[in-house]
Amino acid sequence: MSKVKNRGDCALCKNKNIELMQSHIIPKAIYKRTKAYENSRFREFYEPKNIYQDGEKKPMLCHDCEEFFSKYETKFSNLFLDKYLKNPADELPEISNDIEFYILTVAWRILYDDLYIYGSFINNIERKSFEEYEQKLWRYIYGRYIKENGQESSYDMKTDGKCFGELIAQIEEQKNIKSLEEMSEVSSYIYTLGQLGFTESVTKLFDSMIFGYSFYDDSHTKYYIISGYKGLIISTVYHKKGSLLWKVFNSKANIKENIINEVNYIIEDMRQKYPVVQTKLNENGLRDKIKKRYEDKI
Numbered sequence: 001m002s003k004v005k006n007r008g009d010c011a012l013c014k015n016k017n018i019e020l021m022q023s024h025i026i027p028k029a030i031y032k033r034t035k036a037y038e039n040s041r042f043r044e045f046y047e048p049k050n051i052y053q054d055g056e057k058k059p060m061l062c063h064d065c066e067e068f069f070s071k072y073e074t075k076f077s078n079l080f081l082d083k084y085l086k087n088p089a090d091e092l093p094e095i096s097n098d099i100e101f102y103i104l105t106v107a108w109r110i111l112y113d114d115l116y117i118y119g120s121f122i123n124n125i126e127r128k129s130f131e132e133y134e135q136k137l138w139r140y141i142y143g144r145y146i147k148e149n150g151q152e153s154s155y156d157m158k159t160d161g162k163c164f165g166e167l168i169a170q171i172e173e174q175k176n177i178k179s180l181e182e183m184s185e186v187s188s189y190i191y192t193l194g195q196l197g198f199t200e201s202v203t204k205l206f207d208s209m210i211f212g213y214s215f216y217d218d219s220h221t222k223y224y225i226i227s228g229y230k231g232l233i234i235s236t237v238y239h240k241k242g243s244l245l246w247k248v249f250n251s252k253a254n255i256k257e258n259i260i261n262e263v264n265y266i267i268e269d270m271r272q273k274y275p276v277v278q279t280k281l282n283e284n285g286l287r288d289k290i291k292k293r294y295e296d297k298i
């Protein structure tokens with residue numbers, strides 16, 4: 001199959017009409033560690049005929065931005081994920097600044113994909129808050145990107161045809177982006193399913209699954225990006241300080257409860273759709289095909 005090169009605007013550095021890589025929303029390192037066999041392929045749970053060779057990919061980032069993210073993915077794999085996988089029952093490894101940054105980069109990719117590729121929350125009043133959230137994460141991540149990569153970034157640095165005032169405004173904007181975004185309304189959490197009170201069988205059920213999406217809570221004050229893989233549930237929460245009961249509902253216990261409820265929702269949703277998925281597996285001999293692929297591997 002020939003590789004089609006995609007050109008477009010990079011979601012992170014905003015360079016226009018640039019070659020875009022096939023970016024993983026959830027990093028490739030996670031898919032690699034989730035595969036049961038070397039020739040395993042990923043399928044959509046609700047649409048099992050949809051296959052992803054080594055995980056879902058989208059043209060989203062240019063080469064440089066992809067490299068920037070992959071640096072943090074490697075740190076996460078080496079300093080957190082592999083340590084945790086060695087002894088999943090132990091306490092989780094330390095969440096250093098780099099690990100937290102990795103979590104934010106994945107959260108941003110999930111939210112960007114949700115909002116601008118899937119078009120989630122269209123005609124929903126909460127979309128505005130999610131867009132704000134995406135911009136906040138973007139400014140923070142992009143700020144770090146230009147800090148680490150010097151000032152070569154050419155985002156909106158085209159000067160031709162601009163008057164003096166516009167140029168000043170442009171320099172100011174660049175300066176603002178360089179000072180890191182204020183992030184006190186955003187916090188990240190990482191739990192094992194066990195820490196959330198789920199049983200071994202739930203952990204087993206989730207073991208071969210990888211997911212990521214966004215949702216908001218019943219009070220419409222907290223916006224969550226949630227992802228799950230290898231028995232871990234990771235969530236980044238945006239809670240706007242403006243809301244009256246910020247302190248009350250921003251407690252860790254309250255956020256943990258929301259995350260537990262969401263996992264329960266996923267389990268219930270899978271349970272309800274299970275018969276339909278089974279029917280789909282029986283269509284066109286799909287179940288046999290899958291069985292055949294792995295039968296000599298057991």
Ligand SMILES: [Zn+2]
Pocket residue numbers: 010011012013014015061062063064065066
């Ligand atoms: Zn880029």
